Amino acid sequence: MPFELKILGCNSATPAYGRHHTSQLLHTGKNYFLIDCGEGTQERLTQYKAHTGKINHIFISHLHGDHYLGLMGLLFTMHLLKRSHDIHLYGQRGLDEIILTQLRYSDSKLNYKIVFHELDPKIKENIFEDDQVEVYSFPLKHRIPCCGFLFKEKPKPYRINKEKLTDDISLQAIASLKQGKDFIDERTKKSYKVEEYTLPPRKSRSYAYCSDTKYDEDIIPIIKDADLLYHEATFLADKAKWAHLTFHSTTHEAGKIAKAANVGQLLIGHYSARYKDVTPFVEEAREIFANTILSEEGQLIEVED
Amino acid sequence: MPFELKILGCNSATPAYGRHHTSQLLHTGKNYFLIDCGEGTQERLTQYKAHTGKINHIFISHLHGDHYLGLMGLLFTMHLLKRSHDIHLYGQRGLDEIILTQLRYSDSKLNYKIVFHELDPKIKENIFEDDQVEVYSFPLKHRIPCCGFLFKEKPKPYRINKEKLTDDISLQAIASLKQGKDFIDERTKKSYKVEEYTLPPRKSRSYAYCSDTKYDEDIIPIIKDADLLYHEATFLADKAKWAHLTFHSTTHEAGKIAKAANVGQLLIGHYSARYKDVTPFVEEAREIFANTILSEEGQLIEVED
Structure with missing residues (x-):
């Protein structure tokens, strides 16, 4: 059964050097989970031959533009592609108003229903479950309400x-x-x-997505032992003070969280547009946590069972 | 003095075949006028080395997503680029609410001021004027309130x-x-x-922008004798019935308007995503109006004086 993550965007606030705003697609079993949806995500979905029609669940961590501004365009495109089945949208309070306001002024009625699930940014909670997988949201520490997501396969048969x-x-x-x-x-x-x-049963894999957040040890018990952890690393280590002020993390901080949480692999991303070459990001993170990789657009990360 | 139009996007509802949502940049004298702003426009501005910082006026024809969904991202990027001078935004009722709602939920206060000018979609009116140029909005016939724009150089000195x-x-x-x-x-x-x-004085040049609209002879007196006319041509001529139903135009209809208005050159665009090859668009339009060209992204169209 697949458990693989496709990177659709890996930059922070502004697109730069061919890197775009945050978006990822997790394919696990029968589900295609879209995680954040920065501007232009619909184009990257086409470019990387992802299955837009198979996405039934979209998770938006928070309402900073670089994490959701591609959503409206994607929803319109799904409509034009004659989608008829529901889409489940998980997001912070206000995302529904943002969508409804735009639907109203464009006098649009979508062919399909959007089922909006408002996240509680203060607690860990189970927000989705089927026979294969469970999804939890949990609080991150950012300038505005922001959630991480934990995707966990259920126990598998012997x-x-x-x-x-x-x-x-x-x-x-x-x-x-x-x-x-x-x-x-x-x-x-x-x-x-x-x-x-x-x-023995095959391993039940898990993926923890942490974006955007300042260094926060409170998340460690929640993401403990995840096979794959995405943790934002907006800045290199020398910008720790600035990272703290802007509620973001550095390479070393992402590495520390990965190490303390004993995860299998650390994936970093959300690079500031000030950096052209992101190689130093992975070099620095590996000083703390060796099994670290960079988010690169189009890349497919498979988690083995 | 330059009077040149850069094409940043030329497709209709969904991006396809490397073509993006509508956006154009008119550089006339000291002004850089951004006309419509589909998703990803900020990236095309960078790609085609346009001067984002010099744009002080943005004209949004109507509130269908393919004409404005790149606006919010561009406004945020202007903020991050430390813009401090006002931006003048011309759009239909509701565009201000769409922007303010998103600023509110992202808890953002921009470094600069947005001066919103609500368009009246029922009349022709002068919406901007300086010592070099005048801009008018005028009604188009679309499914929702929609304006065309006419950019006219003022009379020049002997x-x-x-x-x-x-x-x-x-x-x-x-x-x-x-x-x-x-x-x-x-x-x-x-x-x-x-x-x-x-x-004699050099010619005062003019550019008329008509997107989106069904075939509508009422615009002819307004755009009469324009040096350059952009008229949408979403469909080939055999789809006239469908064009009419969806409040769009065909190649032949765009050609007829150009001919009746005695314009210098016709530029067509807003191609439906159903067409991979857009060559037939220009071939068909030229059957009615010979001096027709296709919108192609990155292209610069200079109007001589």
Whole structure:
């Protein structure tokens, strides 16, 4: 089952050097989750052959323009592409008003319904769940209300060890073993032990998205042990004071959070437009947390199970 | 004095085939007029080395997303670039509310002032004037209130014929001749006739921008004799019925308006995303009006005087 993240935009406040405003697409199982939607995201979705029609859930962390100004255009394009099924939109208070105001003045009625889920920027809460995945929002510390998102696969079934399979095993036995329960066949009196007939379940993967935020240790227990952590690193380490003043983070701060949270891999991004070359970002972050990579547009990051 | 139009976007509702939403930049004399501002316009301004900082007037024809969704991002970028001088924004009722709502939720206070000029979509009116140019808005027939814009250079001074200049001509004589007035030098009793000492003034150029509109002969007297006319041509001629229903125009209709208005050159654009190759657009329009060109992004169209 895929669990892969496509980077659609990786810059902060202004586009520069071919880098655009923040947006990411997480494909996990049957879901395509769009995370933030900076200006021009619809074009990057086309450019990187992402499946716009398959996106049913859009998560907007906060209402700074570089995180949502591509949303209205995307919603209009979905309408023009004859979308008819609901879109679920998760965002801060006011995002619905921003959308409705623009729909009103353009005298537009979309072919599909937008189901708006207002985030509570003060608590961690479960905002989505299906049979494969759970999504949580949690507070970040930014200049305006801002949420991070945690995407977690649900526990997976035990895997039947095909080498141990016999022709007489029943479907009930397989179903029971997959759930991690031993099974006794009433007819044959044969006993099937989980430890004998199965391999352990595949890992349930998780992705934590933290943008935008100043250095904040309060998030550590929430994102603990995530396989992949995106943490903003708007500035290089020498700009720590400025980062703090603007409620952003540096490379070293992102690295510290990754290390303390014991994540598998750290992905940094949201680079300030003042930097042309972003190589120093990954070099600095790796001084604290070795397994760090840069967000680069068009890149696909796969998390293995 | 320059009078040149840069095409920043030429497509209609959705970006496609490398073509973006509508935006144009008219550079006339000391003014840089931004006309419509589709999503991603700020990026095209950078790409085509236009002078974002020199834009003091933005004209938004109507509140369909493909004509204004890049505005908010551009305004934020101007703020980040430390702009401090006013920007004059001309748009339909509601554009101010759309901007203010977004500024409010992003808790932003711009470094500069936006002076909003609400357009009256029912009449032709003078909306801007300085010593070089006048701008008029006028009604177009679209699904929602929509204005065209007419940019007209003011009458220019007579040009002194340098071959006729003598050393004893006074500054007052030159000033008078430039205004087209004969002059008698009180001291020398010498008479300076305009027809003898000057060449005719250079032509006062004009540009008419008509987007979006269905075929509408009411605009002909307003745009009469414009040197350059932009008229939308969303569809090829075989889609006339559909164009009419959606309040848009075809190639032939744009050509007919250009011909009836006796303009110098016709520029077409606002192509529907259904067309990959737009060559047939210019071929069809030329069947009616020979001097037609296509809008192509990055292109600079100079109007000679």
